[in-house]
Each structure stands twice: as structure tokens, then as C-alpha cells.
Amino acid sequence: MIIVDSMLGKLSRYLRLIGYEVEYIGSDKDDSYIISICKDRLMITRDRQLHERVANSILLRSFDTLEQLKELKGKLPPAEHSFMELCSVCGTIVERAELNGDVPDYVNKNAKEIFRCKKCGRYYWNGSHTDHFRKQMEMIGYEIH
Numbered sequence: 001m002i003i004v005d006s007m008l009g010k011l012s013r014y015l016r017l018i019g020y021e022v023e024y025i026g027s028d029k030d031d032s033y034i035i036s037i038c039k040d041r042l043m044i045t046r047d048r049q050l051h052e053r054v055a056n057s058i059l060l061r062s063f064d065t066l067e068q069l070k071e072l073k074g075k076l077p078p079a080e081h082s083f084m085e086l087c088s089v090c091g092t093i094v095e096r097a098e099l100n101g102d103v104p105d106y107v108n109k110n111a112k113e114i115f116r117c118k119k120c121g122r123y124y125w126n127g128s129h130t131d132h133f134r135k136q137m138e139m140i141g142y143e144i145h
Helices: 006-017 031-037 048-053 065-072 105-110 128-140
Strands: 002-004 022-024 042-045 057-059 094-097 114-117 123-125
Touching: 002 006, 006 022, 006 042, 006 065, 031 048, 042 048, 048 057, 065 128
Parallel strands: 002 022, 002 042, 042 057
Antiparallel strands: 094 114, 114 123
16 A cells, blocks of 8 residues: 555545555644554655655655656556556445446446445546546556556
């Protein structure tokens, strides 16, 4: 599992989509808490002081999420899960769901299958947005499977 601090919320969602188990630590937690849970885990941060205090950490310089992913290329272990297997919000494995009224009509008409997170209830489906994301990741050099 990768620990990501509060400066990198969007990055944590992107990493989950490409298959990484990520624990996002909100701004309500202080550095001592983050340090205490990073003993055997990789931490990603933009905070130079926190980076200096955590041995197994990666310091990112960019504010842009795609640039951050470029910075991480080659520094992360292989992803534990497949593309879109994890909820981008909470990290729970998503499960196949029935087409229903909780998703827009065009999804019910066009999606071959939809998925739902049992924990937070968010729905996922393949569409033009996932094709765009997949292309972005492949342009950066991430293998999406």
C-alpha cells in the first residue's frame, strides 16, 4: 500500500484507477501520524520536510497530476490490481452491478457493464472518459491492463 498525503488528492485517485492500493491521508492528520504509519510503506508527498523524515518516500515537485505521474514512472512497484478494479474515491474493489436508475440513461443504453463500490456507492463504467484516461496513462508510459 502507498501512503499519499493531503497535497496529492487527485494523484491518489489516479493511482487507484490504474491499480494501486493507496491510503490518502487528509489534512486533519499531522506529520507524526503519517510518519508512524509509514514504517513498511512507500509514501508520496510534496512536503520536503516530511520527505526528509520518512526513509521510504518520494518527493514530487510538480503541482500537475500528469506531471506527478511522470515523476513517479519507474519508481513504483507494479500495480496490485487491474485498471478500474478499485474505487477511485475509497480504494475498495468494485463489483459488477445491474443496470438501473441510479446511473444516467445513456449509461444504461450504451455501457456493456457497470460496476459499483460496495463501500461508498460510486458507479463506474467504460466510456469515452476511460478511453481518454487510458490514452493519457499510456502516453506517460504506464501499462494499463
